[in-house]
Amino acid sequence: MTLVLAGTVAVLYAVGTYLLLQRTLTRIVIGLALLGHGANLLLLLAGGPPGEPPLVGEATSGVVSDPLPQAMALTAIVITFGVLAFLLALAYRSWAVSRNDEVEDDVEDRRVAAGKRASVHDEEVGQ
Amino acid sequence: MPAALLGLHAVVALAAPIAARRLGRRVLLLCAVAPATATVWALLHASAVVGRGEAVDVHVAWVPTAGLNGDFRLDAFALLMVLLVSGIGTLIFGYAAAYFPATKRDVGGFAAWLTIFAGAMLGLVLADNVILVFVFWELTSITSFMLIGTNHREAASRSAATQALLTTGAGGLALLGGLVVLAEAAGTYSLSGLLTAPPGGEAAAWGIALVLVGAFTKSAQVPFHAWLPAAMAAPTPVSAYLHSATMVKAGVYVIARFAPAFALLPAWRPLVVGVGVATMIVGGYRALRQHDAKLLLAYGTVSQLGFMVVMFGLGTPDATFAATTLIVAHGLFKGALFMVVGAVDVQTGTRDIRELSGLRHRMPVAFSVSCVAAASMAGLPPLLGFIAKEAAYEGVLAGELGLTGPLAVTGIVVGSALTVAYSLRFVRGVFAGPRAAAVVPRERLILVAPAALLSAASLLMGVAPLLVDALVNAAATAAHPEWETYHLSLWHGLTVALGLSAVAVAGGAALHASRARVERWQAAAPRAPSASGGYDATWRGVLAVARRTTGVVQNGSLPLYLMVILLTAVTLPGAVLVADGEWPTATYTIGSWLQIGICLLAAAAATTIAFASRRFTAVLLLGAVGYSVAALFVLHGAPDLALTQMLIETLSLVIFVLVLRHLPSRFGHRPQRIDRVVRFSTAALVGLAVFAFSLVTAGARTAAPVSQEYVARALPEGHGRNIVNVILVDFRALDTLGEIVVLVTAALGISSLVVAGRLSRHERRASAGDST
Numbered sequence: 011m012t013l014v015l016a017g018t019v020a021v022l023y024a025v026g027t028y029l030l031l032q033r034t035l036t037r038i039v040i041g042l043a044l045l046g047h048g049a050n051l052l053l054l055l056a057g058g059p060p061g062e063p064p065l066v067g068e069a070t071s072g073v074v075s076d077p078l079p080q081a082m083a084l085t086a087i088v089i090t091f092g093v094l095a096f097l098l099a100l101a102y103r104s105w106a107v108s109r110n111d112e113v114e115d116d117v118e119d120r121r122v123a124a125g126k127r128a129s130v131h132d133e134e135v136g137q
Numbered sequence: 138m139p140a141a142l143l144g145l146h147a148v149v150a151l152a153a154p155i156a157a158r159r160l161g162r163r164v165l166l167l168c169a170v171a172p173a174t175a176t177v178w179a180l181l182h183a184s185a186v187v188g189r190g191e192a193v194d195v196h197v198a199w200v201p202t203a204g205l206n207g208d209f210r211l212d213a214f215a216l217l218m219v220l221l222v223s224g225i226g227t228l229i230f231g232y233a234a235a236y237f238p239a240t241k242r243d244v245g246g247f248a249a250w251l252t253i254f255a256g257a258m259l260g261l262v263l264a265d266n267v268i269l270v271f272v273f274w275e276l277t278s279i280t281s282f283m284l285i286g287t288n289h290r291e292a293a294s295r296s297a298a299t300q301a302l303l304t305t306g307a308g309g310l311a312l313l314g315g316l317v318v319l320a321e322a323a324g325t326y327s328l329s330g331l332l333t334a335p336p337g338g339e340a341a342a343w344g345i346a347l348v349l350v351g352a353f354t355k356s357a358q359v360p361f362h363a364w365l366p367a368a369m370a371a372p373t374p375v376s377a378y379l380h381s382a383t384m385v386k387a388g389v390y391v392i393a394r395f396a397p398a399f400a401l402l403p404a405w406r407p408l409v410v411g412v413g414v415a416t417m418i419v420g421g422y423r424a425l426r427q428h429d430a431k432l433l434l435a436y437g438t439v440s441q442l443g444f445m446v447v448m449f450g451l452g453t454p455d456a457t458f459a460a461t462t463l464i465v466a467h468g469l470f471k472g473a474l475f476m477v478v479g480a481v482d483v484q485t486g487t488r489d490i491r492e493l494s495g496l497r498h499r500m501p502v503a504f505s506v507s508c509v510a511a512a513s514m515a516g517l518p519p520l521l522g523f524i525a526k527e528a529a530y531e532g533v534l535a536g537e538l539g540l541t542g543p544l545a546v547t548g549i550v551v552g553s554a555l556t557v558a559y560s561l562r563f564v565r566g567v568f569a570g571p572r573a574a575a576v577v578p579r580e581r582l583i584l585v586a587p588a589a590l591l592s593a594a595s596l597l598m599g600v601a602p603l604l605v606d607a608l609v610n611a612a613a614t615a616a617h618p619e620w621e622t623y624h625l626s627l628w629h630g631l632t633v634a635l636g637l638s639a640v641a642v643a644g645g646a647a648l649h650a651s652r653a654r655v656e657r658w659q660a661a662a663p664r665a666p667s668a669s670g671g672y673d674a675t676w677r678g679v680l681a682v683a684r685r686t687t688g689v690v691q692n693g694s695l696p697l698y699l700m701v702i703l704l705t706a707v708t709l710p711g712a713v714l715v716a717d718g719e720w721p722t723a724t725y726t727i728g729s730w731l732q733i734g735i736c737l738l739a740a741a742a743a744t745t746i747a748f749a750s751r752r753f754t755a756v757l758l759l760g761a762v763g764y765s766v767a768a769l770f771v772l773h774g775a776p777d778l779a780l781t782q783m784l785i786e787t788l789s790l791v792i793f794v795l796v797l798r799h800l801p802s803r804f805g806h807r808p809q810r811i812d813r814v815v816r817f818s819t820a821a822l823v824g825l826a827v828f829a830f831s832l833v834t835a836g837a838r839t840a841a842p843v844s845q846e847y848v849a850r851a852l853p854e855g856h857g858r859n860i861v862n863v864i865l866v867d868f869r870a871l872d873t874l875g876e877i878v879v880l881v882t883a884a885l886g887i888s889s890l891v892v893a894g895r896l897s898r899h900e901r902r903a904s905a906g907d908s909t
Contacts, residue, residue, distance in 0.1 A: 012728040014736045015769065016831040021740040022762070024824030025747050027703060031696045031816045034804050036752050036797070040759050043789070044743055047766045050778075052827070056834040058842065060773040066851055066858040075774035077860040078844035084781055084865065085876050091785045092883035098796045099887040105799055112805060119693035122684065 015055055022048030035101040035111040039094060046090035053083045139195055139209035139263045142178060146171045146256025150249040157245025162237050164245055168252045169230035175223035175259055179216050186216050187611040194265070204326030210265035213611035217461065218262035218390060220608075221468045225382045226255045228587040232476050233374035235583045236483060247287055251375070254280035258383050262390060265328045267316040270391075274312060274355070277384050278305040284379060285371040297367040300672060304364040308354025312391070315347025328394070335398035345399050348391065349409065356388030356442045359416045363669035366423075366435045373479030376431065381438045381471040386464060389442060393449040393460065397617040400452025406541045409450030414548030416443025421555025425648075426659050430478050430488045430567050434471070437514070437559055440552055441467050447545055448529055453536035454620040458613040459528035462625065465605060466513060466521040469595045473510040474563070476588035477503050481567060483584060485577055490566025497568040499577040502585045504568045509592040513599070515560040515645065516553055516638060519627050520599035523638070526553060528625070530634035550641050557645020562652065602626055696811055700819055707826045714829055725832075732772055739765035751802055756793045760786060777861045 022044050029041025057079025062069050064077035105111050149171045157164040185191050190213065197207030211219070230251070237244060257276035264270045279302070286298035320326045322336035322344065335341070352358075357365035368380050379385070392409065399405055420440030427433040445467065448460030480503055481496065482488045497504040513522030526549075533545045598605045602625035613620045629635065648655055691698075728736070742761040749755040763786035770779035847864055855863035865873050 012732060013725050014728040014733050016828055016835075018736040018740050018769075019831055020824040020828035022743055023827040024820045025743045027823040028747055028816060028820035031700060031811065031819065033696070036800065037755070037804065040746060040755055043759055044746070044762065047739075047762055048827070050782075051766060051769065052831055052834075054770070054773055054775065054778070055831050056838070058838055063774050063776050064848065064860040066848075066860065068858070074848075076842055076844050077847060077864060078842065080775045080778050080861045081864040081869065083775075083778055084861065085872065087778070087781050087785055088876055089879055091789060092880045094789060095792055096883045096886050096890075098792055099890040102796045102799060103890045103893065111800060113695050115693035116691075116695070117693070119687075119691045123688040123692040 012055075012060075015051065019048050019051045019055060022051070033112045035097075035104065035113060038113070039097045039101065042097065043090070043094055046086070046094075050083045050086055050090075053079050053086065057082075138178065138193075139211070139260070140197065140207060142171075142175050143256050143260050145174060146252055146259065150252040150256070153248040153252060154245035157248060162234050162239055162241060162244045164248050165230050165234040165237075165251075168248045169227050171252055172223040172226035172230065172255045172259075175219060175255075176227060179211070179219040179223065182211060183216065183608075186211060186213050187608055190611060190614065192615070204266070204320060205268055206266050206326070208265040208269065208327055209263045210329055211263060212615040213608070214393070214461070214613075214615040215262050217465065217608055217612040218386075219259060221386075221465065222258045222262060222383050223255065225468055225472050225591070226258075226378060228472070228590060229374050229378040229382075229476075232377070232479070232584070232587040233372075235581065236372070236374055236479055247284075247372075250280050250283045251378070254284065254379060254384070258387070261387055267320050267326050267328055267331065270328060271309065271313045271316060274351075274387060275306075275309050277379075277387060278302060278309055278355075281305065281368070281379050281384055284375045285368045287372050287375065288370070291370070294370045297364075297370040301364040301368050303676075304354050304361055304672070308351040308361065308388075310351075311347045311354075312351025315344045315349075315351065318344030318347065332394060332398045341399075342402055342404070345395065345402065345405070346408075348395060352388035352391045352446075353412060354388070356385050356392075356446060357416075357439050358388070358412050358443060358446060359419050360668050360671065362416060362420070362439045363667070363672050365439055366432055367669065369429075369431050369435050373431065373475060373482060376435070377472050377475030377479065380435065381475050382468045385438065385442055386445070386468075389445045389449060389460075389464065392446055393457070393464075393616050396449050396452035397457065397619075400450070406451065406538065410447050410541045410545050410548075413443045413445075413447035413450055414544060414552070416440065416446065417548055417552030418443075418555065421552055421559060422659075424559040425555065425562060425652075425655060428489050428491055428566075430481070430490055430493070430563060431475070433490070433559060433563055433566075434474055434478060437556065437563075438471060440556060440559075441471065441514075444529075444549065444552060447548060448532065449616075451533065451536060451538060451541070451545065452617075453532065453538070454613070454617045455532035455535040456529075457532075457617040458609070458620055458623065459525065459532035461609050461613045461616065462521070462525040462528050462605075465598075465609065466525040466595065469591045469598075470510040470513040470520075470522055473506055473588040473591035473595070474514070476591075477507050477510070477585065478567075480581070480584040480588070484581065490562075493567050493573070494570035495568075495572035496577070498572055500568075500580045500585070502580060502582060502589060506585060506588045506592045507564055507568065509596050510588070511560040511564045513592075513595040515557040515642070517642065518599070519596075521595045521602075521605070522599075524599060524602055524625055524627060526638060526641075527629065527632075527634045530637045531629075531632070534633060546637070550637055550644075553638075553641035554644030554648060557642050558648035558652075558655075561645065561649040565649075599627065694811070696816075700811065700816075703819060703823055707822050711826045711829070714826075714833060725835075729772070732769070735765050735768050735772070739769070750804055752797050752800060752804060753802060756790065756797060759793075760790050763789070775861075777859065 026041045026044035026048060029037045029044065032038060032041070058076040059073070061073035061075040062071060064074050064080070101111050149168050153164055153168055156167055160167065182193055186193065192213075193211040195207075195209040199205050199207055233251070237247075241247075254277060257273050257280060261270060261273035261277060264273055282298045282302040285301055286294050288294045289298075318340055319331060319336060322338065322341045323331045323334060325331055325334075336344075354361040365380060365385065369376055371380070396405075396409075417440050420436045420438070420443060424433050424436035424440060427436060445460055445463055448456050448463060451457075478488060481493065481500065484500065485493065485496070487493060509520065513520035516522050516526035529549060530546070533542060533549065536542065538545070606625045609625065610620075610622045614622070727733070739762050742758045742765065746755050746758045746762075749758060763782065767779045767782035767786065770776075770782060844860075847868055848860055850868075851857060851860045851863045855867040857863040857867070
């Protein structure tokens with residue numbers, strides 16, 4: 011268990027979270043990518059001590075790293091990439107349509123929070 | 138066979154809307170086939186079930202381990218209920234066909250819902266699995282909602298339907314909870330099994346209390362009774378069927394089933410008898426104030442339901458027998474009275490007893506039918522209602538009931554006196570008085586015929602109780618095994634019961650004679666807190682609390698929502714992590730110099746991203762982090778991962794650049810709703826939690842890894858030396874297939890988003906060209 015690796019995972023998570031709490035869509039996407047890197051490292055870290063690559067018949071010493079977390083992390087890398095690309099396409103579309111790449115407040119929620127009736131339908135029922 | 142009957146109801150209900158296009162309102166006659174078949178089926182089994190006391194059991198295993206089975210049981214009590222539900226149901230369908238004008242809209246939909254209700258009610262009384270009981274119970278609530286809301290263009294109908302659904306629906310949830318608690322305590326989900334070996338202990342007591350709450354809401358007991366008078370917004374056939382003869386008796390039915398097994402629990406009798414007596418008196422008192430004949434009957438139903446709850450709730454053999462007689466008598470006279478009210482409404486256009494006058498001349502058949510039914514309701518000889526009431530007095534007097542005995546007797550006498558008074562008020566109000574000036578068309582016999590049948594049955598069974606004697610005795614034995622056959626008869630000699638009956642009738646007659654004074658007194662009496670007011674207040678309160686909570690929790694800021702989720706994720710597992718306090722004993726090393734260098738690089742690059750003001754800088758730094766991670770993979774002994782990471786990182790960079798060239802180079806500067814310090818602290822907390830988590834996971838690795846098996850089988854079975862690859866394409870190939878599906882889905886989404894974006898730009902250019 012290498013402490014410096016655990017520290018790196020923590021930093022990646024912290025910065026990723028910080029960026030995720032922003033308004034700008036680009037920052038959010040980058041934050042998600044950082045969280046993905048952190049998660050992949052964490053998978054590996056949780057999957058046992060480092061060792062030689064898990065290849066049959068190639069090991070020279072006795073210590074071989076666990077292949078299963080690696081398979082999981084590999085899947086995770088690819089999936090994260092798919093999500094990332096999709097989010098970027100969303101950001102692109104948002105820009106193309108409204109010249110805006112920011113996450114807006116939910117209008118309906120703001121109305122409720124301001125103490126107004128949620129919608130026209132509700133008012134009709136209330137009468 | 139029960140399943141086939143239910144299937145028949147479902148098929149008929151599905152066919153009704155289609156058939157209605159050709160048949161119009163006559164589709165209701167077609168639908169009557171379903172309940173008629175059920176009635177015939179029950180009658181065919183009568184000799185075995187009633188005569189020899191057997192029970193027809195049908196067991197269809199579905200998920201036995203979870204107690205979910207299609208168990209049905211036709212014992213004598215269920216048979217009596219089937220005859221009420223399906224027998225009266227058949228008459229109601231015929232009545233409805235005459236009741237509605239030929240031009241009624243959507244008669245097919247109405248017929249379908251009424252048929253579904255008939256099926257659900259049939260299923261409810263036949264079900265022998267507690268979950269099945271709940272399912273049918275809920276189905277009757279839902280169909281009741283749809284049927285009350287038949288005239289959904291009127292606000293009153295809509296709110297009445299909602300009130301009925303919310304009240305009985307909440308009770309249904311209580312019932313489900315109670316049934317599951319009882320079934321778990323008893324170790325069986327079979328209703329008959331549960332009742333033959335009732336569980337004891339505290340859990341069972343809570344379970345039975347919840348079941349009672351469900352029964353009280355469904356059977357409109359105080360303080361949940363307000364929905365039933367409101368439900369009179371439904372068309373009269375619905376009121377006659379659901380809200381007097383059958384559905385409201387579902388709660389009574391459940392109490393009838395559970396009382397013999399649980400009546401000896403200390404709280405049962407005071408609770409059930411107290412609620413029942415209160416309901417009897419409140420219902421009767423309110424009935425005396427009503428001017429709408431249908432509402433008068435509705436409050437009368439509330440009162441009678443209280444009566445039945447008292448009798449079944451006592452749980453003694455004698456009281457159960459009396460209640461069984463009462464449930465038959467009530468079905469007959471209340472069904473008839475409602476149908477008469479509907480006929481009067483159709484013929485005169487009003488149900489207000491202040492406007493109706495002299496109808497006994499214009500509607501003589503309806504008048505005589507009403508007289509018989511109301512007399513049965515008031516408990517006058519020689520009708521079935523009288524016999525039932527006598528049996529009730531005797532049942533209460535025979536049992537050793539402690540203090541609940543006198544309470545029940547007093548309640549029944551007072552309630553019966555009120556019943557006599559409102560029965561007189563009904564007949565007098567609707568039919569008496571001088572001939573009205575308004576011309577009433579000739580009586581339509583087809584509208585009165587079903588009511589006449591029911592009233593005739595009341596009379597015949599009163600004069601010759603032998604007709605119903607065997608059925609009621611067998612049903613009482615099925616509901617309460619200790620009951621020994623006792624023959625119903627009109628004359629028992631000069632007994633205490635007869636005296637109590639006389640007192641009640643005299644009291645009721647006196648109340649009616651001084652009705653003007655009673656009405657003045659009722660108007661002057663301080664208004665008790667009304668149950669419908671309680672319902673309205675609850676409804677408004679729930680909405681207000683929901684609105685306020687939503688306003689605080691959902692203030693519209695997406696980052697805030699995210700922060701709540703993140704902090705929850707940190708706090709709950711973090712608290713467990715700290716509270717458990719077992720720090721792992723794994724050996725921790727700092728790492729090699731090379732590793733430290735790469736880690737520092739990655740951390741520095743990541744931290745700088747947070748402060749970057751240009752998009753491009755941020756993306757390049759992200760690339761630096763990605764390649765550093767790839768290097769760390771190599772050091773960890775994962776070359777495949779490193780390779781994938783390099784490729785993906787490069788691809789990501791390309792896509793980022795493709796998108797970013799459209800966006801401005803700097804990030805925007807809109808103010809955030811959450812303070813920077815709060816965001817920073819949240820991020821730091823998440824980082825800390827992940828750090829602690831990674832330390833613990835390393836130490837938690839104590840068992841032999843699963844992957845040893847993969848390592849051993851990679852070459853001989855997967856024919857590959859690279860174990861990671863073999864896992865991905867061989868052992869866990871389905872996972873990889875899922876991964877590919879995700880990628881394809883993302884690709885489809887991306888391409889459509891990009892193409893759509895292009896189109897819109899193209900269109901914008903086109904529209905710009907138009908305007909110039």
